[in-house]
Amino acid sequence: MRPRVYLTRRLPQAAVDIVTAACETTFWDDEALPVPRETLLRAVAEVDGILTLLTDRVDVELLDAAPRLKVVANMAVGYDNVDLPALTARGVLLTNTPDVLTETTADLVWALILAASRRVVEGHRLIAAGGWSTWSPMFMVGQDVHGATLGIVGAGRIGAAVARRAVGFGMPILYHNRHPSPALEAQIRATPGAAIRYVPNLDDLLTESDVVVVMVPLTPETRGMFGAREFALMKPTSVFVNASRGPVIREAELIDALQRGRPWAAGLDVFEREPIGADHPLLTLPNVVLTPHIGSATVATRTRMAVVAATNLVAALTGQPVPNPVNDGGRLRVERRAPPV
Ligand SMILES: NC(=O)C1=CN([C@@H]2O[C@H](COP(=O)(O)OP(=O)(O)OC[C@H]3O[C@@H](n4cnc5c(N)ncnc54)[C@H](OP(=O)(O)O)[C@@H]3O)[C@@H](O)[C@H]2O)C=CC1
Ligand SMILES: O=CC(=O)O
Numbered sequence: 001m002r003p004r005v006y007l008t009r010r011l012p013q014a015a016v017d018i019v020t021a022a023c024e025t026t027f028w029d030d031e032a033l034p035v036p037r038e039t040l041l042r043a044v045a046e047v048d049g050i051l052t053l054l055t056d057r058v059d060v061e062l063l064d065a066a067p068r069l070k071v072v073a074n075m076a077v078g079y080d081n082v083d084l085p086a087l088t089a090r091g092v093l094l095t096n097t098p099d100v101l102t103e104t105t106a107d108l109v110w111a112l113i114l115a116a117s118r119r120v121v122e123g124h125r126l127i128a129a130g131g132w133s134t135w136s137p138m139f140m141v142g143q144d145v146h147g148a149t150l151g152i153v154g155a156g157r158i159g160a161a162v163a164r165r166a167v168g169f170g171m172p173i174l175y176h177n178r179h180p181s182p183a184l185e186a187q188i189r190a191t192p193g194a195a196i197r198y199v200p201n202l203d204d205l206l207t208e209s210d211v212v213v214v215m216v217p218l219t220p221e222t223r224g225m226f227g228a229r230e231f232a233l234m235k236p237t238s239v240f241v242n243a244s245r246g247p248v249i250r251e252a253e254l255i256d257a258l259q260r261g262r263p264w265a266a267g268l269d270v271f272e273r274e275p276i277g278a279d280h281p282l283l284t285l286p287n288v289v290l291t292p293h294i295g296s297a298t299v300a301t302r303t304r305m306a307v308v309a310a311t312n313l314v315a316a317l318t319g320q321p322v323p324n325p326v327n328d329g330g331r332l333r334v335e336r337r338a339p340p341v
Helices: 013-022 037-043 060-065 084-089 102-117 120-128 157-168 182-189 202-208 228-233 251-260 299-317 328-336
Strands: 004-007 024-027 049-052 071-074 093-095 150-153 173-176 196-198 211-214 239-242 265-268 288-290
Touching: 004 013, 013 024, 013 299, 037 060, 049 299, 060 084, 071 299, 084 093, 093 299, 102 120, 102 157, 102 211, 102 239, 102 265, 102 288, 150 157, 150 202, 157 173, 157 182, 173 202, 182 196, 202 228, 228 251, 251 265
Parallel strands: 004 024, 004 049, 049 071, 071 093, 150 173, 150 211, 173 196, 211 239, 239 265, 265 288
Antiparallel strands: none
16 A cells, blocks of 8 residues: 655645655645644644645654654754654654755855845835935945955855855855864865864854854754854954854844844844744844745755655655655664555
8 A cells, every 4th residue: 555645735746746656645735824733633643754844843742643654754954843852762754855955045145144244125225215315435334245254153064055155255264063074174275265264162253253154953052052142242343144043043132232233234034933024123123134034945946855855755655765864763663664554
């Protein structure tokens, strides 16, 4: 009998085709809105696998509702929406979608760096409000990006792609991870004149950088990593960009810091509680640029992510090698299990 799966959102047809070719498939037939929790809990009762988005909470309650579940294929590289220890304890495999979104997300980080540094959105708003009267020497002046020191917190796949782009802007690069990355350093130094340095102490990176980009995963260790203390260390001319996860930042403390002018400006793609509304206090600040969690949002990349998630799901349920397992223990159990009856 073919495995049964549930897709928690309407996906690009290329991904649906992969799943339906191998599995009995039901899905939440809406592209824009997440499946309501009660519907999801009912839908997973008989399934062997689910394809989830980062808007779906995969926790003990859901696992209890899905006794046959063998695999959760998350259509994202981040998986902080999933209770990984709970999945692993039950031998349920988790997969994610790394790599295919790396360059696209790095592009968006750069959009935020440039827009926040050069007041792009503020300028647009000013014109739209009829507030542009003349050219004057210090009108709408921002901060230079070229030649500025870039500090990357979380220089993994995406952070490294951000760093590669910085070489073209002539920016010296600092990075802070738990471990240095000789591969990244070699890649950057392959360009004559390009400079990169590992900074083991986060405080040092914050005091030395002109632009700070955060690209760490959300974990117990990184939750609340940036607050009033960290912002106070930054330069009064600094630009802060977060495209990782909202809860890495203590948002109320960032708002307070931006009101005080340190950092000088911020570009944010992610928020403590998403989605945020038009009444969010960040929108009262002139020195922020906000995007609605669209780091990987291009047609090509979202299609690739859906295809990768579908491929992971099907591979796990048909005994094929799984391209992107997150928890190896779960994967082994999947392979040992008898086919679904
Ligand atoms: N805005 C958006 O739309 C998107 C957001 N994301 C977010 O970006 C995150 C990163 O993705 P990706 O680059 O592929 O992931 P990677 O795992 O490749 O990179 C994460 C980096 O963070 C570092 N890191 C992890 N924990 C810590 C810590 N406690 N302190 C300092 N550094 C740390 C890691 O290095 P080390 O292990 O040495 O510490 C690693 O270099 C995702 O988890 C997701 O949350 C991803 C895609 C799109
Ligand atoms: O935020 C997106 C992801 O892929 O993670």
